[in-house]
Amino acid sequence: MVLSFGIAVLAAFAVHIEAAAQSPLPDTPQVEARVNALLSKLTLDEKIDLLSGVNKFYIRSMPSIGLPALRMSDGPMGVREWGHSTAYPGGSALAATWDPAFARQMGASIGRDARARGVSFLLAPGVNIYRAPVSGRSFEYLGEDPVLAAQIAVGFIDGVQEQGVIATVKHFAANNEEYNRVEVSSDLDQRTLHELYLPAFEAAVREAHVGAVMDGYNPVNGIHPTENAALNCAILEKQWGFRGIVMSDWGAVHHAVAAANSCLDLEMPSGEYLNRNNLLPAIRAGKVSVAIIDDKVRRILREAVEFGLFDRPQPAPNRNLDNETDRKVALQGALEGAVLLKNQDNLLPLEASKTKVLAVIGPNATPAVYAGGGSSNVTPYAAVSVLSGLTDYLAGKAEVEYDRGLPDLTALSKATEYTFDGKPGVQLQLFANANFQGTPFRTLMVPNIDPGSMAAILKQDGTLLAGIQAMRFTANYKPHSAGAYLFLTSGGGSQAYASGQDKYTLTVNGNRIVSQAPFEQQAPLATYRDLPAAEPLAIQFDYVPMSDRAYPRLAISATADLVSQRAREIAAKADAVVVAVGFDPSTEREGMDRSFNLPYGQEVLIRAIARINPKTIVVLNGGAGIDMHGWVTTVPAILDQWYPGQEGGRALAQLLFGEYDPEGKLPMTFDRTWDESPVRHSYYAKPRAIGKDAKEPTFTYNMAGAMLTGRMDRGVNYTEGLLNGYRYYAGSKEKPLFPFGFGLSYTAFAFGHLHVGSVNSNGLDISADITNTGKREGAEVLELYLGLPSRHVPMPERELKGFQKVRLAPGQIAHVTLHVDRRDLSYYNVPSQSWKLDTGEVRVYVGDSASDTSLTGSFKLQ
Ligand code: BGC
Numbered sequence: 001m002v003l004s005f006g007i008a009v010l011a012a013f014a015v016h017i018e019a020a021a022q023s024p025l026p027d028t029p030q031v032e033a034r035v036n037a038l039l040s041k042l043t044l045d046e047k048i049d050l051l052s053g054v055n056k057f058y059i060r061s062m063p064s065i066g067l068p069a070l071r072m073s074d075g076p077m078g079v080r081e082w083g084h085s086t087a088y089p090g091g092s093a094l095a096a097t098w099d100p101a102f103a104r105q106m107g108a109s110i111g112r113d114a115r116a117r118g119v120s121f122l123l124a125p126g127v128n129i130y131r132a133p134v135s136g137r138s139f140e141y142l143g144e145d146p147v148l149a150a151q152i153a154v155g156f157i158d159g160v161q162e163q164g165v166i167a168t169v170k171h172f173a174a175n176n177e178e179y180n181r182v183e184v185s186s187d188l189d190q191r192t193l194h195e196l197y198l199p200a201f202e203a204a205v206r207e208a209h210v211g212a213v214m215d216g217y218n219p220v221n222g223i224h225p226t227e228n229a230a231l232n233c234a235i236l237e238k239q240w241g242f243r244g245i246v247m248s249d250w251g252a253v254h255h256a257v258a259a260a261n262s263c264l265d266l267e268m269p270s271g272e273y274l275n276r277n278n279l280l281p282a283i284r285a286g287k288v289s290v291a292i293i294d295d296k297v298r299r300i301l302r303e304a305v306e307f308g309l310f311d312r313p314q315p316a317p318n319r320n321l322d323n324e325t326d327r328k329v330a331l332q333g334a335l336e337g338a339v340l341l342k343n344q345d346n347l348l349p350l351e352a353s354k355t356k357v358l359a360v361i362g363p364n365a366t367p368a369v370y371a372g373g374g375s376s377n378v379t380p381y382a383a384v385s386v387l388s389g390l391t392d393y394l395a396g397k398a399e400v401e402y403d404r405g406l407p408d409l410t411a412l413s414k415a416t417e418y419t420f421d422g423k424p425g426v427q428l429q430l431f432a433n434a435n436f437q438g439t440p441f442r443t444l445m446v447p448n449i450d451p452g453s454m455a456a457i458l459k460q461d462g463t464l465l466a467g468i469q470a471m472r473f474t475a476n477y478k479p480h481s482a483g484a485y486l487f488l489t490s491g492g493g494s495q496a497y498a499s500g501q502d503k504y505t506l507t508v509n510g511n512r513i514v515s516q517a518p519f520e521q522q523a524p525l526a527t528y529r530d531l532p533a534a535e536p537l538a539i540q541f542d543y544v545p546m547s548d549r550a551y552p553r554l555a556i557s558a559t560a561d562l563v564s565q566r567a568r569e570i571a572a573k574a575d576a577v578v579v580a581v582g583f584d585p586s587t588e589r590e591g592m593d594r595s596f597n598l599p600y601g602q603e604v605l606i607r608a609i610a611r612i613n614p615k616t617i618v619v620l621n622g623g624a625g626i627d628m629h630g631w632v633t634t635v636p637a638i639l640d641q642w643y644p645g646q647e648g649g650r651a652l653a654q655l656l657f658g659e660y661d662p663e664g665k666l667p668m669t670f671d672r673t674w675d676e677s678p679v680r681h682s683y684y685a686k687p688r689a690i691g692k693d694a695k696e697p698t699f700t701y702n703m704a705g706a707m708l709t710g711r712m713d714r715g716v717n718y719t720e721g722l723l724n725g726y727r728y729y730a731g732s733k734e735k736p737l738f739p740f741g742f743g744l745s746y747t748a749f750a751f752g753h754l755h756v757g758s759v760n761s762n763g764l765d766i767s768a769d770i771t772n773t774g775k776r777e778g779a780e781v782l783e784l785y786l787g788l789p790s791r792h793v794p795m796p797e798r799e800l801k802g803f804q805k806v807r808l809a810p811g812q813i814a815h816v817t818l819h820v821d822r823r824d825l826s827y828y829n830v831p832s833q834s835w836k837l838d839t840g841e842v843r844v845y846v847g848d849s850a851s852d853t854s855l856t857g858s859f860k861l862q
Contacts, residue, residue: 107159139623143667374590389649
């Protein structure tokens with residue numbers, strides 16, 4: 001049987017979607033008349049009051065016009081703020097489904113959850129384009145390609161808004177890194193901005209009619225988004241015709257008049273700047289016009305009218321807060337989003353009948369790692385871990401043995417043995433200045449360098465005794481044997497990450513080996529050194545707390561000691577081993593960047609277990625690329641689950657045992673090493689020499705293994721331009737570890753019958769067949785790339801222009817037609833600020849990853 005997919009079929013599909021629950025009203029003259037009538041009843045004071053939030057997550061009520069308080073909530077993975085809620089897969093998992101229809105279903109579920117909690121604004125989706133694996137929030141976003149991100153975002157927003165909830169697309173714009181996120185300016189040329197970093201926002205506005213846009217923290221070309229008229233007024237409102245609300249990220253406003261005149265409508269979470277004290281005098285002085293204030297208020301009222309917020313209570317009745325429908329959607333996302341990266345000799349799927357003992361090892365096996373950290377992190381009613389998913393699945397059929405495999409941070413720092421002056425322990429000196437100058441005002445001994453050792457210098461409430469500006473830990477550490485050693489530093493307390501802006505340096509035998517800059521939040525840093533046996537090392541750990549709390553930590557361990565004995569034993573006796581590793585909310589989160597390498601010890605664990613048991617399957621958590629070059633060849637199977645949401649463990653069992661065929665495809669390129677990444681020279685701000693210390697390294701920052709010294713510049717120059725991700729690799733000799741769009745299946749597919757239609761004023765149709773040539777049902781994605789002519793401007797070798805996922809039984813064929821419109825064939829012409837079509841030959845590539853396109857063709861643009 002031949003299935004047909006394409007524009008006609010997609011249109012029919014739309015009709016079958018469940019009748020919309022509370023679709024917003026269209027933007028009509030009637031709506032505008034009502035908005036104007038409401039506006040006319042407000043005093044200037046009341047209007048100004050509407051321009052800022054209150055109580056963290058509300059627009060305030062305005063009883064004089066019957067406006068209720070409008071509640072907001074994060075975010076992309078579920079409804080965060082108002083109690084427990086279903087936790088759905090993260091953005092990279094959602095994008096890995098390559099399934100906009102599923103995105104719509106997930107959006108609808110979250111929209112219903114929001115209504116059940118009385119939420120009117122959902123602060124999602126996040127659509128910032130992926131540049132580098134180290135960026136801490138990639139897990140919330142939708143990958144590296146604007147076409148994929150746009151289609152997933154549109155699906156999600158449609159789903160949310162059909163439930164009567166306003167979606168908020170964020171963070172406008174070019175918010176592509178987390179370290180020092182409020183300061184670092186994304187400096188990029190207009191063509192790159194328009195072709196890569198804006199299209200997902202544009203589609204949210206033009207196709208999905210999103211109700212709100214959130215301006216990001218980072219300056220763009222030197223100007224904060226909340227006062228960036230070029231972005232908010234010229235592009236968003238004028239070019240794209242956005243009629244909704246431009247809100248600030250939380251605390252992202254820096255100037256009242258500049259923000260007011262740059263099309264920012266709503267300051268969140270409260271009116272630090274957009275308040276009566278600032279705006280009334282500015283209006284009187286003629287710096288801000290009443291017309292501008294009215295426009296902002298109109299936008300807020302317009303969304304409230306269109307979404308029915310004046311006319312019905314927002315909490316939807318008859319909605320169970322925790323229900324089977326949503327759990328199924330979360331499960332479906334975890335199933336569809338998981339990407340099978342490697343499956344040597346078809347080790348997977350495992351056969352339950354042949355698996356008598358399964359070993360489950362690794363820090364990510366339990367508790368469930370369903371999400372990264374920060375404002376997207378939802379508290380679910382229950383989350384299924386890798387361990388419980390597999391144990392439940394195998395109950396009564398096989399034995400499951402578990403071990404964490406690696407010590408946790410606290411165990412590791414407590415177990416590190418130091419001496420000072422021949423006695424066990426560490427000398428701690430306290431300074432009344434932050435530069436370690438002069439004599440310490442107090443010196444004491446502590447057992448080790450761990451938050452638990454701080455008791456003697458804390459007040460009862462857990463804060464530091466007054467006057468402590470800097471702490472110096474001094475000790476000797478004696479390696480018990482020659483070999484590789486881990487030095488693990490962190491500023492975190494019960495959480496692994498540092499929540500303040502603490503800075504620290506670690507010096508070993510007088511050489512500085514780690515320096516942490518005082519950024520907003522910080523991941524633990526793992527540094528490895530080869531040490532000779534039994535040479536005592538002189539350790540100095542200098543820690544400068546930036547608040548009245550401090551959680552300094554240093555752990556040192558031979559890497560040979562990291563993997564537990566029990567993990568080795570259960571691996572040896574098992575029929576197969578699942579090693580569950582990767583990042584978690586403490587190592588990958590909003591507000592900080594993460595390492596490209598797996599967190600400490602995990603590579604050592606993978607290699608050790610794979611040596612013991614050749615049937616080792618690595619299951620990964622993480623929102624982005626992971627440096628695997630040191631271990632990828634040592635294991636036969638790798639499955640990336642991203643952050644799979646609360647049903648991750650259940651999905652994993654179904655995937656590993658072949659009840660569900662893996663179908664996820666990478667939404668970003670996985671670089672082999674940081675040195676090969678196209679943004680290796682342009683991700684970190686350049687070091688900046690400061691004052692007379694110009695030659696002295698002030699801070700180093702080494703998340704990607706790129707040791708940087710010196711205080712950093714304010715701006716990051718996107719020198720790679722359009723050549724981000726696969727756009728770079730397609731024209732380079734370097735090959736990524738795993739290409740964009742890649743993902744294995746248990747079945748097999750073949751592409752054939754490429755047909756390139758003729759070009760007319762609307763563009764053209766391109767079609768091809770996909771056949772399931774394997775023995776199992778499965779889904780495949782047809783990916784269409786075009787190489788546009790480079791007559792006037794250089795073009796990337798290929799760019800994704802469309803895709804379609806199809807689900808096929810063995811032997812079944814799908815005929816897929818994709819429409820390419822004129823905009824898809826154009827480039828952004830900077831002088832004319834418009835899209836232009838170039839003449840010449842267009843190359844056509846069809847396949848199932850950016851570097852595996854078995855069908856090729858071409859056509860001419862005249
Ligand atoms: C984040 C936003 C989030 C907001 C409210 C900010 O720190 O950047 O994504 O929506 O907080 O929680």
